[in-house]
Amino acid sequence: PKPNGDPTAMLMKSYACQRRTPLKHHNSFLTEALEILSQNAEYNDNEGRSVAFRRAASVLKALPRRVRSMQDLRCLPCLGDHSQRVIKEILEDGSSREVESTRQSEQYQAMKALTGIFGVGVRTADRWFREGLRSPDDLIRRGQQLNREQQAGVQYYDDLQKPVTKVEADVISDIVEKAVHAVLPGAEIQLMGGFRRGKEVGHDVDFLITHPEEGKEEGLMPKITNWLKEQGLLLYQKTTRNSYLEKMDGPARASSNMDRFERCFSIFKLQKSAVSCKSSSTASAEDVSTARESERPGEHHSEASGWRAVRVDLVVSPYSQFAFATLGWTGSKLFERELRRWAGQEKHMSLSSHALYDSKQNLYLRAKKEEEIFAYLGLEFIPPSERNA
Ligand code: 8DG
Ligand code: MN
Ligand code: MN
Structure with a gap:
């Protein structure tokens, strides 16, 4: 083990922004485990621990090959004792007891289900968990008070759990482009988030909108959302200038990544016919055959309809x-x-x-x-x- 003389040894920089991290990597069997522990730490309001596991996972994503022994980890940054213990156990036994018991735990599963609701952050989910609530169905059954955002979150829960495909994102891009150009010609629209990083699926579709003439973008968001509403394309929208307070209870509560752009958290009504037109594959009859017999009140099941709900984030930025x-x-x-x-x-x-x-x-x-x-x-x-x- 002499890192400098070993041609296979690579220098791993310690900040993730100093490294290249591709979408597909060789160590998901380890990173998924570490990310469960990270997620669980977040559910328990332990940000330091959560970030430590996430950094450890990220280092493994940047490795050029699969980790086969603890030897492969020498000289790597960001791998704390706890992460190393977990990795060692997985390499030796195929799984980690801590990870598996976390995955199975009632708290982890309930927090995952509850924070999976649009408009529900860790704080709210934790309060509900301590009140005995475990799932969106529990919220409906118990008549839990919900704000407008959470109502939409529960109503479209099944749809919003389903990953958004790149083809769906492209259809939505066309719609957003049409809306923006209808209300402000010359505006520029860019696909952001996971899809800009090359992901094939996402939990939402993110857009950034601007105009080369500084100032032209002011007041743009309400015009866009009004156009979309008139076309019947919006199931939910909330436009804010400074979303600091909302985000305090959102999934990104601890990220200190808040900004003050005009932005819109929305849920689009996406026609399935538009998607099957766009994708080269033929439309399936599955839509009809898997239709559910009944709908519980307060919930939408897209299998039974010609459309699905999709989360869309719109952000407007001045050109500068x-x-x-x-x-x-x-x-x-x-x-x-x-x-x-x-x-x-x-x-x-x-x-x-x-x-x-x-x-x-x-x-x-x-x-x-x-x-x-x-x-x-x-x-x-x-x-x-x-x-x-
Ligand atoms: P996914 O949707 O496919 O699951 O992944 P993603 O696209 O990477 O995640 P995202 O939750 O949609 O977030 C997209 C980017 O937007 C991410 O880099 C973080 C950033 N972002 C927020 N909220 C805020 C915010 O309030 N301010 C700023 N500046 N960025 C934010 O999600
Ligand atoms: Mn996204
Ligand atoms: Mn987003």
């Missing part, structure tokens, strides 16, 4: 902040977090989705493209497809 917004909304969440940590700890800079501030020079650094931001930060440019940390 577009590069920062692009970087901030591409993800992954860990990649974003690591970028901000790198900026602060290594460069005395402060990065947000709006700007990059240099504390040493006391000035804001301008950027038109993501590449320039990486350069200011002294980082090699990492393309979106390799930000899957």
